[in-house]
Amino acid sequence: MLTYGELIELRDKLTNGEIEIDFAQVQYWKDFKEGQRSWETKDWKERRSGFLKDKCEICSSADTLTIQHHSHPRKYSEYLRDITSEYTKEYINTKPEVDKGDLQRYIIQNYDYVPVPLCPNCKRSSLRERKKILPKYRCPVCHEEFDDTVIRSVDELISKFLENEDDVEARDKCFVSKDQWRNKHNLSNIRYWLQRGRAKTKDSKTIEREAFLLYLNDCIKYLSFEDTITACKKCAFNFDIKRMELCPNCKRFYKGLEYPTCIQCLPEEKREAALKIIEFGNDWRKMHEDLGID
Ligand SMILES: [Zn+2]
Ligand SMILES: [Zn+2]
Ligand SMILES: [Zn+2]
Known part of the structure; x- marks a missing residue:
């Protein structure tokens, strides 16, 4: 040291x-x-x-x-994280767009795609499998009935996202990071991490x-x-440990850091109210002990 x-x-x-x-x-x-x-x-x-x-x-x-x-x-590491976030923000402000090819490559390298099953007719999600009736699915939107769902390709999803960031499908967190954390991200999250990585590389030493x-x-x-x-x-x-300090008024009892004085030094009616709360807490604790809860 x-x-x-x-x-x-x-x-x-x-x-x-x-x-x-x-x-x-x-x-x-x-x-x-x-x-x-x-x-x-x-x-x-x-x-x-x-x-x-x-x-x-x-x-x-x-x-x-x-x-x-x-x-x-x-x-x-906490400072490093905060400063990196600041530089990322600046980087995104000056260069908000990400190339489609770059996004694709970044996804292939870093994520597993877990697609959301869709209705083959109207391509909506939120399907629920029926346990006792066939065909297995009935679309809640267009009422089509079917056994096999369809999925979007990563490419289709990216196109949708780049056309309209608020697209419902593009908001699904259907990408799982390949690292140990297995984070679930959507395309907007992924773009952020791609840009963060770039900001970091660009200004790593600074x-x-x-x-x-x-x-x-x-x-x-x-x-x-x-x-x-x-x-x-x-x-x-x-x-x-207890976040308490000596009461400045009586210099005898301790008080919580957030209070001006100890309970004994409170004006009468407030003191009574405070003591009641403590008594209630003690009764509660005793009841729990007696019942063996805890
Ligand atoms: Zn449908
Ligand atoms: Zn002391
Ligand atoms: Zn006091």
């Missing part, structure tokens, strides 16, 4: 063009271990001791003090650089201890 100072240096060099994105990433990831967290490094521990106060900033206790971060860095800089800034902010407070074990637990 790079130290705080090294991270800042890396970010600055990347920002002013002294180093390329590939080099910056190698520098950053080379001794980055999956699952290892910044607070396990020596540099972090040393810097942390300089920020740790001698008592909890919420309740003034000195019991097992920790540093609480109000924000955590996002993952690089996209990576932008995302990586945002990510580095996040890490630097986290390691700077800006936006942190010293909290005791109890306050840290309440804050992190």
Whole structure:
């Protein structure tokens, strides 16, 4: 892991063009271990001791003090995804059309076609197989009766889509991605992914650089201890797990982060209402326990 100072240096060099994105990433990831967290490094521990106060900033206790971060860095992959979406949007704005041949090739490479069965007479879908009557189908639109359905070829579907994007048939999600996700897409989704791929290829280095800089800034902010407070074990637990903090009014009870005070400090009628809700919740929980539900 790079130290705080090294991270800042890396970010600055990347920002002013002294180093390329590939080099910056190698520098950053080379001794980055999956699952290892910044607070396990020596540099972090040393810097942390300089920020740790001698008592909890919420309740003034000195019991097992920790540093609480109000924000955590996002993952690089999340930034990469967001920036790629932005570049895709821009790419589509400047070049909205996709060539029919390109769309066909893209589909063949990346999707399995699972066609929707249609009425042979009027070519409408939404057919339901009849269990006890023959012929098996009766079209709900033209009332034709038949045993064998027909399907559209991929080519026909693409033509329909390119003529009119809102065509009902073109909206069917009848393409299944060949990758592990097996996503169901319609032609409009497929065109988006084709264009996204192109935007990515066109600007891959710029996209990576932008995302990586945002990510580095996040890490630097986290390691700077800006936006942190010293909290005791109890306050840290309440804050992190229960999303609660000490009531600013009585400084005795905890309250949800979204409320102005604890229940005890509410005006009388509101307090009674709140206590009733809690009592009801407790009764409910007890009933569940007694019945063995849970
Ligand atoms: Zn505390
Ligand atoms: Zn029909
Ligand atoms: Zn209170």
